[in-house]
Amino acid sequence: MVLTEHYTLSNGIEIPKLGLGTWMIADDKAADAVRAAVAIGYRHIDTAQGYDNERGVGDGVRTSGVPREELFVTTKLQADFKTYDEARAAIEGSLAALDIGYIDLMIIHSPWPWAEFRGEDRHFAGNLEAWRAxxxxxxxxxxxxxxVSNFEQPDIENVLQGGAVKPVVNQILAHVTNTPFDVIDYCHNEGILVEAYSPVGHGELLGNPDILTIAEKYQVSVPQLCIRYTLQLSLLPLPKAANPDHMRQNAELDFEISDEDMDTLKNLAPIKDYGQHSEFPVFWRN
Structure with missing residues (x-):
């Protein structure tokens, strides 16, 4: 069962192979979602400063009924903080908001501030300042x-060359129809685990007829097929779910996609429009 399986990070720490994503789960709903996930068997919870739900996630962890050391909690340093002082203050803020003693994994949410996402300035100096904190x-x-998160090869090289501690993960958008194999291969060669957020393409894959046909072949749902796809690429999927039924189904992955079907999924035409999620609503709110 995938919920009991782990990857081993380059620093020797084990991380559960499947995590619960909490993007767009409101702070006052997050604790219930975390408690439900833990009751189902999830032991890996992913949040971020930019999600505005760290307080709720921390409450869910504290009241889950499971010892803290059995849970793995990730949060993300807001992408806009590119100075040492800003980063230190923000990290203190996450520790206080979560209130769970320690953070298992904290990552820089993006090499660019959100307003400059994919811009020409890669903020090498600022990312090293945040990394130092x-x-x-x-x-x-x-x-x-x-x-780190959303980092491409030059951004990772900057941290490897200028930092003292090697990043253990790079969390990126990766799903059927959008699998950045260049970044994935680079990270794997460097011993960096790749986490896949939005493995169902922000829900836009649900109506894809090619994916649906393959899912029906295995008698599974489209989300199950998409999550399994990322696992077979040695990625760590982070499907977002607030509904316990969806959480449970997302973890029912006791099947294997054939090599032939994996090749088909790898080569499907990319999504050009994520609908309402084309502009990702992850930003800093004053």
Whole structure:
């Protein structure tokens, strides 16, 4: 059962192979979602400063009925913070909001501030400042592991060359019809685990007839097929769910996609429009 399986990060720490994504789960709903997920068997919860739900996630962790050390909690340093002082203050803020003693994994949410996402300025100096702050909290044990998100090869090289601690993960958008194999292969060669957020393409894959045909072949749902696809690429999927039935179904992955069907899924035409999620609503709110 995937909920009992783990990857081992490059620093030797184990991380559950499937996580619960909490993007767009409101703070006052997050605790219920976390408790439901833990009751089902999830042990990996993913949040972020930009989601505005760290307080609720922390409440869910504390009241889950499962010992803290059995849960793995990830949060993300807001993408806009590119100075050492900003990053330190934000990390303190996450520790206080979560109130769970320590953070298992904290990652820089993006190499670019959200307003400049995919811009020409890669903010190399600012990312190293933020990384230095993360390294210091990692040294104290308040953060057990540190990593990055939405980083491409030049951004990772910047951290590898300028930092003292190697990133253990890179969390990226990866799903059927959008699998950035260049970044994935680079990370795997560097011993960096790749986490796949939105493995169902923000829901836009649900109506894809090609994916539906393959899902029907295995008698599974489109989300199950898409999540299984990422696992077979040695990625760590983070499907978002607030409904316990969806959480349960997302973890029922006791099937294997054939090599032939994996090749078909790898080569499907990319999504050009994510609908209402074409502009990702992850930003800093004053």
């Amino acid at each position: 993360l390294e210091e909290f990692h040294q104290t044990g308040k953060i057990r592991s540190i990593g």
